[in-house]
Amino acid sequence: MLTGTLLAQRGDGSLYSSYGIGLINNDNVGYSTRLGGTGVAVQSPYFLNHINPASSVGILGAYNFMIDADVKYQMMNISTSEENIDINRTNLSHVAFWLKVSKSSAFTFGLMPISSVDNSFLETTYFVGSADPYSKYTKNYGDISKVFLNYAYSLHPRLSLGVRPYYLFGHINNTNLYEVQSDVYGSVDSFYLNLKNNYSGVGVDLGMQYIAYKNKDKKLILGLTYNAPASVSEQLSEEVQLLDSDSLLYESSGEMEAMDFFQSAKAGISYQTKNWIIAADYTYKYFPDSWEDYTPAQQVSFGAEYVPDFYGYSFPKQLNYSAGLYYDTGNYLFQNTPVNRWGFSAGIGFPVQNLTRLTLSYQYEKQGSTSLLSRETTHGITLNFNLADIWFQKKGYK
Numbered sequence: 001m002l003t004g005t006l007l008a009q010r011g012d013g014s015l016y017s018s019y020g021i022g023l024i025n026n027d028n029v030g031y032s033t034r035l036g037g038t039g040v041a042v043q044s045p046y047f048l049n050h051i052n053p054a055s056s057v058g059i060l061g062a063y064n065f066m067i068d069a070d071v072k073y074q075m076m077n078i079s080t081s082e083e084n085i086d087i088n089r090t091n092l093s094h095v096a097f098w099l100k101v102s103k104s105s106a107f108t109f110g111l112m113p114i115s116s117v118d119n120s121f122l123e124t125t126y127f128v129g130s131a132d133p134y135s136k137y138t139k140n141y142g143d144i145s146k147v148f149l150n151y152a153y154s155l156h157p158r159l160s161l162g163v164r165p166y167y168l169f170g171h172i173n174n175t176n177l178y179e180v181q182s183d184v185y186g187s188v189d190s191f192y193l194n195l196k197n198n199y200s201g202v203g204v205d206l207g208m209q210y211i212a213y214k215n216k217d218k219k220l221i222l223g224l225t226y227n228a229p230a231s232v233s234e235q236l237s238e239e240v241q242l243l244d245s246d247s248l249l250y251e252s253s254g255e256m257e258a259m260d261f262f263q264s265a266k267a268g269i270s271y272q273t274k275n276w277i278i279a280a281d282y283t284y285k286y287f288p289d290s291w292e293d294y295t296p297a298q299q300v301s302f303g304a305e306y307v308p309d310f311y312g313y314s315f316p317k318q319l320n321y322s323a324g325l326y327y328d329t330g331n332y333l334f335q336n337t338p339v340n341r342w343g344f345s346a347g348i349g350f351p352v353q354n355l356t357r358l359t360l361s362y363q364y365e366k367q368g369s370t371s372l373l374s375r376e377t378t379h380g381i382t383l384n385f386n387l388a389d390i391w392f393q394k395k396g397y398k
Contacts, residue, residue, distance in 0.1 A: 013087065013118030015078065015374045016339055016367065018140055019293045019332050021172065022117035026264070026283070026299075027051055027205070027227075029094040029112050030068050033382050034347030034361035035303025036324020040268025040281045041223030042303070043160075043209055046310055046320075046357075047386060048098050050112065051266070051281075052225050053162030053207035056098055057106045057152035062311070063355050063388040064100040068110075074380045081370055089118075093382075108150035108164075116143040117172050125178070134190075137177040144170035144199055152207075158214070162207040168230050172197045179243065190243040195236065203230030203261070217274040222267075229263040229288075260288035277305045285331055295333050301326035320349040320359065334372045341367035347382075355388035 017023045031047040032039040039051030043058035048068045059066070070093040078085050096110030120139035126132070148166035155161055174195040206226045213220035233256040240250040263286050270279035281301045287294035303324035309317040323346045330338035347361030363380035 013089070013116075014076070014367070014376055015080075015119050015121070016332050016334075016376070017117045017119050020291055021115040021144055021199075022142075024115045024262070024285075024331065025113045026285075027112065029070055030096070030384055032303075033070065033363065033384070034322040034324065034345050034359060035279065035305065036301045036326045036343070036345050037299070038268070038279045038281045038301045038303030038324050038326075040207075040225055040266045040279075041209060041221045041270040042268070042277055042279050043219075043221055043270070043272065044277065044305075046307070048096060048108065050094075050096070052209060052223050052268075053150050053164040053205050054152050054160045054209045054223070055162070055207070056108050056150060057100070057104065057154050057160050057162075058209070059098070059100065059106070063390050065389045066098040067095070067385070067387040068098065069095040069385045071383045071385075072380060073382075074378055076379075077377045079370055079375045079377075080373070104154040106152045108152075109148070110150075111145060111147050114144040114146055114168065114170070117141055132180060135177075135179045137179070139175045140172065141175075142170060142172035142197075144168060144172075146203070148205075158211040160209045164205040164207075166203055166205070166230075168199065168201045168203055168232060170199050172199075177243070191249070192239070192241045192243065194239040194241070196238075198235045198237070199232055199259075200256075201230045201232030201261070203232075204228050219272045221270045221272060223270070224268075225266045227264045229261040232259050232261050233257065234259045260290050262287045262291070262294070275307055277303075279303050287331065293333050294331050295338055297329050297331035297338070299326060299328040315350075318351050320357075322347045322349075322359075322361070330367075334368075337372060339368045339372055341365060343378075347384075349384075355390075357386045357388075359384040359386070 014023055027050050028037045029050055031049050032051045039049045042049050043055050045060040049055040072093045073090045076087045094112040096108055098108045100106040117140050123136050125134050125136040146166040146168050148164050150164040152162040176193040179190040209221055209223045211219050212222050235254055235256045237253040239248055241248050266281055266283045268281040283299040285297045305322040307320045312318050325344040327342045330340040332339040343365035345361055345363045347359050349357055349359030351357050361382045365378045367376045369375045
């Protein structure tokens with residue numbers, strides 16, 4: 001058994017990612033990123049919306065195939081009662097392949113994150129019954145992702161349904177270095193304690209969109225989604241190794257055990273015209289009782305996009321402009337207090353060649369406070385790629 005006092009954050013990401021499976025993504029990738037995470041009732045005729053599995057059948061562009069991917073850069077400032085640090089990171093957040101197989105159905109295959117862990121910290125700790133102090137350096141890292149196959153079908157001109165089964169996989173590592181602070185006879189040598197949690201399972205996301213009102217190019221759309229709790233298995237492995245030795249003192253690997261998983265439900269509304277999309281979402285996230293550091297959370301988000309003339313010949317009119325904002329009550333508990341977060345985003349997109357389009361967006365987020373664990377401010381730049389084309393079209397010759 002150990003006791004200790006946290007001294008400083010030394011690492012690579014949010015301190016709040018040390019909870020459970022880490023920071024939860026909520027399917028907020030691609031198009032919805034620049035709309036503040038909004039998308040339940042959004043049915044863009046040009047872009048792939050991952051928030052609602054039913055929305056992809058609504059893409060009506062002059063193409064039937066699309067590759068959608070994000071490259072994201074983040075600069076995070078973490079402020080605690082002890083120090084202030086800055087962190088930079090870049091990663092490919094998701095990739096998806098969309099294919100419209102008929103006027104009323106579309107498939108999407110891809111990879112997107114479920115959660116991520118990336119943090120490290122230093123503390124002074126003691127073994128119970130010993131007065132020898134140890135410097136404990138802890139690094140937590142890893143992620144959980146899902147490979148999915150999305151099928152969207154237009155059951156009626158006003159009603160579309162979507163189902164997204166997926167395979168979940170990933171691991172989270174917890175690496176601890178216990179380094180003796182004084183070389184006292186009889187003290188335990190410095191050593192590593194490495195813990196690794198492996199995850200695998202299956203799950204499904206469901207979605208629906210209904211056009212409640214339509215008059216020429218004006219539409220009022222209602223949307224619902226449900227992210228069912230995945231069936232997940234977890235395996236814990238453990239290793240103990242002396243600092244200056246290649247041999248293991250102890251090694252074990254546990255059995256795969258079933259674990260409870262979270263679920264979420266979302267409702268949304270949008271008003272859409274030929275040039276405008278204005279939308280709002282409400283999200284409720286529920287966590288099982290076994291997740292002691294989590295609490296049910298609610299999120300509201302608003303987003304808008306303006307596209308003057310997507311297929312026009314004037315370059316300024318071909319640009320697309322988007323913005324969004326959100327507030328989340330927080331699903332992490334620190335000292336029995338939820339850690340809330342809020343943020344906003346803005347983006348601009350432009351055509352590159354033929355049907356390919358790039359969208360550059362900025363995201364700002366603030367989470368927590370120094371009176372809790374830390375106040376974390378994130379500035380993000382996301383480059384979204386939409387590479388569209390026409391497949392399986394028969395060419396005619398005169």
